[in-house]
Amino acid sequence: MGYTFAEKIISKKSGCQVSAGEIAIVQVDLAMATDTTAPLTIQAFKEMGGVLVKKPARTVFVIDHATPAPNEKISNLQQLIRNFVLEQNLVLYDQGDGICHQLMVEEGHVRSGDLVLGADSHTCTYGAVGALATGVGSTDLGAVLLTGKSWLRVPESIKIVLTGELNRYVTAKDAVLAMAGKLTADGATYASLEFCGDGAAKLSIDDRMTIANMAIEMGAKNGVFTAAIEDEDLKPDPDAVYINEYHFNLAEIEPMLACPHQVDNVATVQAKAGMVIQQAFLGSCTNGRLTDLAIAAKILKGKKVAPGVRLLVAPASRKVLLEAMARNYIQELIRAGATILPPGCGPCVGTLGGIPADGDVVISTTNRNFKGRMGNNKAFVYLASPVTVAVAAVLGRIARPEEVIQ
Amino acid sequence: MSSINKAHVYGDDINTDLIIAGKYTKTLNMAELASHCFEDIDANFTTKIKPGDWIVAGRNFGCGSSREQAPLAIKHSGIQGVIAKSFARIFYRNAINVGLLLVVCNTDQITDLDEISVDLFNGSVIINKKLKIPCEKLSPIMQQILEEGGLVPYLCKRGDF
Numbered sequence A: 001m002g003y004t005f006a007e008k009i010i011s012k013k014s015g016c017q018v019s020a021g022e023i024a025i026v027q028v029d030l031a032m033a034t035d036t037t038a039p040l041t042i043q044a045f046k047e048m049g050g051v052l053v054k055k056p057a058r059t060v061f062v063i064d065h066a067t068p069a070p071n072e073k074i075s076n077l078q079q080l081i082r083n084f085v086l087e088q089n090l091v092l093y094d095q096g097d098g099i100c101h102q103l104m105v106e107e108g109h110v111r112s113g114d115l116v117l118g119a120d121s122h123t124c125t126y127g128a129v130g131a132l133a134t135g136v137g138s139t140d141l142g143a144v145l146l147t148g149k150s151w152l153r154v155p156e157s158i159k160i161v162l163t164g165e166l167n168r169y170v171t172a173k174d175a176v177l178a179m180a181g182k183l184t185a186d187g188a189t190y191a192s193l194e195f196c197g198d199g200a201a202k203l204s205i206d207d208r209m210t211i212a213n214m215a216i217e218m219g220a221k222n223g224v225f226t227a228a229i230e231d232e233d234l235k236p237d238p239d240a241v242y243i244n245e246y247h248f249n250l251a252e253i254e255p256m257l258a259c260p261h262q263v264d265n266v267a268t269v270q271a272k273a274g275m276v277i278q279q280a281f282l283g284s285c286t287n288g289r290l291t292d293l294a295i296a297a298k299i300l301k302g303k304k305v306a307p308g309v310r311l312l313v314a315p316a317s318r319k320v321l322l323e324a325m326a327r328n329y330i331q332e333l334i335r336a337g338a339t340i341l342p343p344g345c346g347p348c349v350g351t352l353g354g355i356p357a358d359g360d361v362v363i364s365t366t367n368r369n370f371k372g373r374m375g376n377n378k379a380f381v382y383l384a385s386p387v388t389v390a391v392a393a394v395l396g397r398i399a400r401p402e403e404v405i406q
Numbered sequence B: 001m002s003s004i005n006k007a008h009v010y011g012d013d014i015n016t017d018l019i020i021a022g023k024y025t026k027t028l029n030m031a032e033l034a035s036h037c038f039e040d041i042d043a044n045f046t047t048k049i050k051p052g053d054w055i056v057a058g059r060n061f062g063c064g065s066s067r068e069q070a071p072l073a074i075k076h077s078g079i080q081g082v083i084a085k086s087f088a089r090i091f092y093r094n095a096i097n098v099g100l101l102l103v104v105c106n107t108d109q110i111t112d113l114d115e116i117s118v119d120l121f122n123g124s125v126i127i128n129k130k131l132k133i134p135c136e137k138l139s140p141i142m143q144q145i146l147e148e149g150g151l152v153p154y155l156c157k158r159g160d161f
């Protein structure tokens, strides 16, 4: 009987052969925390009697969730993070550097075959580059800082076979929303998603990141693109055991939406065409990358954001912002009427600017539309691709891309 | 581990943003955190619960963010634990790590304000002193962490895994 990627990598990092359902103590290659989770991580580390962080060069803290700090309380918590980083010689990305998950990949912190624990649920994004990466809480991460280790239950695996190629103006975001609709918000709870097939192999790193990012929205522990697994010994065996298998033909994917207030409440853009919007957001660890800004700029170039619509754009990192400027994307977005926010999480989690008003309909490229997620529980958030967000910003309503793009 | 307290019943998919909104997470003050617990689902939550009460829910409790502020807010509100059909995995770990009890069982027959008594080690939930519902047992490592009172005391004592 063969093994899945999750079984192989956890066996390797624990030094014992384990299979799904077993518990293993693993060596953690890389640890990450953000300004939301690092203060409690530091507190837990100290309460555990921690003096020196075990693997400082591979411990990364990122100040991205509420930055620039909106008030003194948050500013002081961020200062606490900076002081700890200095004292322990850790890696820090500060205000304006970008979103943690973007930086971890862009700056090369994550390598194929790494086992990564991050105190942020979207840590699963790094499956795009062949890591086993999963989110944990602050106390778990404090324990990683102290011991360099953690305990993991070896997850069962679900195989997601992707074939075909996405049509023009249909994106990886539409594909992952279709998957969430099919698997549901808890259809993959505790499981590892293995994305494979020729369709998956052809997707760019950016597209893979968008898809792996949303593995958690189906309840998964992690999601990995098997094409990104470099170590032959970690590739899943042909006779590995899966608890389920799904097939998606990318050529059949339509522009999709997740309607309020649940990611699996999906509909086609066609079905919701005409819905009037007040705010549009382009950004986040799901869709704030150069390819996302490029497609939005292409759609908005020479046009204007519809009256009554606020378009917010937050590039995923400083590098993304600089490159988007070099290619004139940012200028085109600004001319069209967009408000550019500093690289970071922006309005995604409702901790900073861009809080919608009561009754606002928001279309957003983020990954979560829970009630209250963007800071107002009386707003209605639709999740969509950068194409659909840009089109809605121009028309002031949800519409298929053909209405704007000839 | 046995006690008798009341149930406060909610539905499926109670996510971490509903448990504690992102805007309230930026604090190390637990009383302040707890004062906003469940604010967006039940504005009366913090006034109606008594120390030792239980939250009872359906499927996928705690889905969403990795914020440990979610189980911490529940714990510091005075709630003893959460009984649900299933939990999202990060929430599940976080709750055990901070010493919040979690019970997985079929909650269909539990109604609001029922009296709850939990016997985790024998694996049962008793409703109104009559109905006994079997519940799942914790894995040995989680049981040890919970017995120590959470991951901090666990590692203080052992220094390592």
Ligand code: SF4
Residues within 6 Å of the ligand: A065, A099, A100, A101, A120, A122, A284, A285, A286, A344, A345, A348, A349, A366, A367
């Ligand atoms: S962009 Fe949103 S989902 Fe991504 S890390 Fe930031 S807050 Fe979390």
